[in-house]
Amino acid sequence: MSRIVSQDVIVIGAGAAGMMCAAVAGQRGRKVAIIDHAKSPGEKIRISGGGRCNFTNRHASPAQFISANPHFCISALSRYTQHDFIALIERYGIAYHEKTLGQLFCDGSAQQVIDLLLSEMRRGDVDLHLSTKVEQVEKTSDGFLLKLSGGEEMQCHSLVIASGGKSIPKMGASDFGYRIAAQFGLGMTPTLPALVPLTFDDVLLKRLNALSGVAVQARVRHGRTSFEEALLFTHRGLSGPVILQISSYWREGDEIQVSLLPGQDAFALLRVAKADHPRQEPQTFLSTLLPRRLAADIVDAQKCTGKLADLSDAKLRALADAINDWRVVPSGSEGYRTAEVTVGGVDTNGLSSTTMETKAVPGLYFIGEVVDVTGWLGGYNFQWAWSSGWCAGKVV
Numbered sequence: 001m002s003r004i005v006s007q008d009v010i011v012i013g014a015g016a017a018g019m020m021c022a023a024v025a026g027q028r029g030r031k032v033a034i035i036d037h038a039k040s041p042g043e044k045i046r047i048s049g050g051g052r053c054n055f056t057n058r059h060a061s062p063a064q065f066i067s068a069n070p071h072f073c074i075s076a077l078s079r080y081t082q083h084d085f086i087a088l089i090e091r092y093g094i095a096y097h098e099k100t101l102g103q104l105f106c107d108g109s110a111q112q113v114i115d116l117l118l119s120e121m122r123r124g125d126v127d128l129h130l131s132t133k134v135e136q137v138e139k140t141s142d143g144f145l146l147k148l149s150g151g152e153e154m155q156c157h158s159l160v161i162a163s164g165g166k167s168i169p170k171m172g173a174s175d176f177g178y179r180i181a182a183q184f185g186l187g188m189t190p191t192l193p194a195l196v197p198l199t200f201d202d203v204l205l206k207r208l209n210a211l212s213g214v215a216v217q218a219r220v221r222h223g224r225t226s227f228e229e230a231l232l233f234t235h236r237g238l239s240g241p242v243i244l245q246i247s248s249y250w251r252e253g254d255e256i257q258v259s260l261l262p263g264q265d266a267f268a269l270l271r272v273a274k275a276d277h278p279r280q281e282p283q284t285f286l287s288t289l290l291p292r293r294l295a296a297d298i299v300d301a302q303k304c305t306g307k308l309a310d311l312s313d314a315k316l317r318a319l320a321d322a323i324n325d326w327r328v329v330p331s332g333s334e335g336y337r338t339a340e341v342t343v344g345g346v347d348t349n350g351l352s353s354t355t356m357e358t359k360a361v362p363g364l365y366f367i368g369e370v371v372d373v374t375g376w377l378g379g380y381n382f383q384w385a386w387s388s389g390w391c392a393g394k395v396v
């Protein structure tokens with residue numbers, strides 16, 4: 001019969017949240033094991049931020065998080081803040097810079113963040129098990145019994161689920177956490193790919209294809225939510241930070257509203273141009289405001305031939321609306337294959353917001369992306385992983 005290894009704490013998932021939790025618990029003197037089915041820890045950290053890991057955001061606050069309960073994240077984010085993580089980065093002498101909008105990236109490589117977490121885990125004597133599958137989880141009278149691949153069994157008092165969301169299955173993402181939530185009777189909010197490029201029907205796609213590679217600063221609105229960042233036309237549809245941001249709010253069938261000239265009134269500008277340069281072609285004028293290919297496409301789509309002087313106010317208005325108020329209905333998204341995160345997840349109603357422990361099953365915790373808390377693009381998702389992981393690590 002195989003020997004059962006006893007731990008105080010088992011963390012499933014050696015990603016951002018799991019490693020933070022394991023390190024904090026280990027440094028408190030708890031006997032901790034962390035298990036991952038992947039060959040290496042922190043694979044998403046490694047590829048994040050284009051290989052430089054946007055590890056937090058200077059301006060992180062609950063306002064940048066999406067959840068069925070927007071108040072849930074307040075406690076964890078205020079107990080372990082971006083300033084705490086920045087201090088940890090600085091303690092390790094990792095050089096970093098602010099790229100834009102408070103987003104902090106390593107100057108060197110995302111591997112430095114993984115190495116920091118591994119070092120913190122070593123300081124806490126955490127036992128790291130890679131390439132290990134959890135076949136079964138059972139509740140026992142004073143904790144949990146785990147059956148692992150290879151026939152090994154482990155038991156623990158506290159079990160922390162840090163297995164992340166569904167995005168990028170090729171990198172080890174699985175629905176494991178959601179299955180454990182279902183096994184223990186926890187609620188779920190619907191899960192969807194988020195921070196993901198949007199796709200379009202064939203007719204529009206043909207047009208977008210011709211613009212592939214064009215980038216422009218844009219404001220994109222969905223209902224009452226809007227973002228102003230770069231928009232990128234691609235051969236698959238629309239992408240760029242502004243599209244990824246709005247994708248977290250977009251639902252199938254919804255329209256998005258795009259201004260390709262944010263903060264400027266295209267109609268007013270066109271009228272002034274018509275008065276000042278009546279012989280100018282609209283495309284020539286718009287090329288002073290927008291990338292040339294995009295200006296040509298808009299003029300073409302609105303069938304605005306001739307000179308500015310030939311265009312009625314109604315024509316100018318239509319042209320201006322195509323710039324300031326372009327309304328499109330995406331047909332879908334690129335899905336979990338390219339999504340950076342999953343919106344939705346384990347219902348926060350079943351969790352303590354200060355410890356992440358489930359209310360129904362004492363000793364069972366959910367942290368990180370598996371929980372129904374999703375950050376905007378810009379370092380917020382890692383901050384949630386650090387904050388929720390730290391809070392659980394302090395009590396398990």
Ligand SMILES: Cc1cc2nc3c(=O)[nH]c(=O)nc-3n(C[C@H](O)[C@H](O)[C@H](O)COP(=O)(O)OP(=O)(O)OC[C@H]3O[C@@H](n4cnc5c(N)ncnc54)[C@H](O)[C@@H]3O)c2cc1C
Pocket residue numbers: 012013014015016017018035036037038041042043044045047048049050053054055056132133134162163164165167168171172173174175176339340341367368369370378379380381382383385
């Ligand atoms: C391409 C890309 C770029 C990103 N860039 C950024 C960025 O720059 N800044 C930012 O804030 N966020 C970024 N994110 C989002 C961020 O990576 C995640 O929100 C964050 O990693 C979530 O942390 P987590 O610990 O909850 O989950 P993860 O980091 O996903 O870790 C989960 C771990 O659980 C393991 N696991 C899953 N299922 C099982 C199972 N059945 N058994 C055992 N182990 C299992 C996985 O192998 C993985 O190691 C990016 C995401 C992607 C995909």
